[in-house]
Amino acid sequence: MKSLPQIAGKLKAAMGLDMATVGARLIERVVRERMGLLALDDDSQYLAVLLTSETELQALIELAVVPETWFFRDREAMLAVARLARERLAERPGEVVRILSLPCSTGEEPYSLAMALCDAGVTPAQFQIDAIDIRTRSLEIAAQGIYGRNSFRGQDLAFRDRHFDPCEGAWQVHEQIRRQVRFAPGNLLAPDFMRHAQAYHLILCRNVLIYFERDVQQQVVALLVNLMAEDGHLFVGPAEGGIVLGSVLESAGIPLAFGFRRRKDGAAAASPASVSRPVAPATVMPRWARTVPSTRADTVSPPVAGPAPALQPSLLQQARALADRGQLERAGSLCEQAVQEQGPSAEAFYLQGLIFDADGNAAQAQRCYRKALYLDPAHQAALLHLAALLQAQGDAAGAQRMRLRAQRTSQPGEGGHD
The missing domain is CATH 3.40.50.150 (Vaccinia Virus protein VP39)
Structure with a gap:
């Protein structure tokens, strides 16, 4: 498509969507779909329509934006x-x-x-x-x-x-x-x-x-x-x-x-330097958690047994509760303990990824999300968090692959009714 760069430029000017970010194939696909509906076989003709019609621009935007959301995401x-x-x-x-x-x-x-x-x-x-x-x-x-x-x-x-x-x-x-x-x-x-x-x-x-x-x-x-x-x-x-x-x-x-x-x-x-996503040691406490008393990872006490084992929170539940209170170091240590005692699990690695993400440690977060996906290739949250990390690091192609995987793992036609 000779006119694709100009069409993509119009989209970018209208809504900030950059072809380098989402990939040329996505833009080309939605343009071809609109051309088919308008019975046009020349992309230069389509560009002429796009430049003169706000209605057509909105129609192209409707196709270019692919919603991916669910209730209580994050x-x-x-x-x-x-x-x-x-x-x-x-x-x-x-x-x-x-x-x-x-x-x-x-x-x-x-x-x-x-x-x-x-x-x-x-x-x-x-x-x-x-x-x-x-x-x-x-x-x-x-x-x-x-x-x-x-x-x-x-x-x-x-x-x-x-x-x-x-x-x-x-x-x-x-x-x-x-x-x-x-x-x-x-x-x-x-x-x-x-x-x-x-x-x-x-x-x-x-x-x-x-x-x-x-x-x-x-x-x-x-x-x-x-x-x-x-x-x-x-x-x-x-x-x-x-x-x-x-x-x-x-x-x-x-x-x-x-x-x-x-x-x-x-x-x-x-x-x-602080605006970028630094690669920091896993044991560094984030800025906002440093006022919270913290126990070093090597001195974390094992969970105290409750009167009824069935009611005792799991290690991952305890880890999430600690993370929600800002005690990311201890939360990460409990995730490690869960992996060692109970074996690797997608949820443990996903939670570790969230903890590293919150601490600004993009490299470790990415590794954990990938481990989660190795164990559960259809883990939606891990796919989308990894896509966001890759996007922020400039890897548009990698991010798009993760988003496409997330879409494929969704059952078609079962979101909001079309």
């Missing part, structure tokens, strides 16, 4: 939002907590937030979620609130019993949860995007920055900072911490949630 961020909202309301009882989910895809993220808030005791009158996406088809699916099996992953699905009704082989979100989310179309790169929006207390913009070039990343981060309340929080994907960390934002100190807040007065700006 649960730690959802629970952190609920906790921060509850704490905020305890200090300001009359306030309405404003939350932004951007991009919201087919709605699983904002609905998960609404469910987490309700489960945490926050009443519907105390919060409002705005959910924005560039893809109108995704918004239509989100508004219906009907989801198939592919939107429910992992073992803990108790939330589905609490917040969904069965619906002809699928599940529909309860109306009360749907009312808490306001969906709207929007483009992060539009000049007037949310120019007059009221500030948000909590913003989630996860796993999108990695698809942009550096200048666009900084443009979007500046936009998000402008949308944040002075005491607000921003949550990004695991591989995006180095993108937002700098002179304006610092870690919020919420392990495994990848949350950030404005730097306090007098705080030193991050150096260029």
Whole structure:
């Protein structure tokens, strides 16, 4: 396709999607699909249509954006939002907590937030979620609130019993949860995007920055900072911490949630070295956990036997609990202990990967995710976390392979209804 670079350039200008990031084959595939629908056999003719039709540009964007999400993906961020909202309301009882989910895809993220808030005791009158996406088809699916099996992953699905009704082989979100989310179309790169929006207390913009070039990343981060309340929080994907960390934002100190807040007065700006993802020894405590008393890895006590062995938390459950409290060194040691005593498992290596990710140790995180995938090639979370790491390291082809594997392991047609 001789006109593919110009077509890709138009997409990049419109939504920041870089052909070098997602791969030429993806762009060519969606262009050929649109050409077929328009009965065009010359890509130069298609380029002419694209340059003169906003409708066609939107149609191409709809195909180029491939949603990949599920309920309570990266649960730690959802629970952190609920906790921060509850704490905020305890200090300001009359306030309405404003939350932004951007991009919201087919709605699983904002609905998960609404469910987490309700489960945490926050009443519907105390919060409002705005959910924005560039893809109108995704918004239509989100508004219906009907989801198939592919939107429910992992073992803990108790939330589905609490917040969904069965619906002809699928599940529909309860109306009360749907009312808490306001969906709207929007483009992060539009000049007037949310120019007059009221500030948000909590913003989630996860796993999108990695698809942009550096200048666009900084443009979007500046936009998000402008949308944040002075005491607000921003949550990004695991591989995006180095993108937002700098002179304006610092870690919020919420392990495994990848949350950030404005730097306090007098705080030193991050150096260029700290903005990158350093390869550090596994025993180095992260910045936000150093105030937490820690036991050295070589002195970790074995789990204390409870009165009923069946009720004793597993080593991995203990490790996750420690990681959630910021004790990443001890959590990592328990993962190692679980592997030594119980044998290798995908979940143990995946949790180790998350811990290394939270500690900024990209190389070790990548190794652990690959070990998890060796034992369980269909481990969705490990595939997507590894894809994000590879994307952040500039390996677009490797990231695309991981995302394609994740898509192939999903059962077709069982996400939001098309």
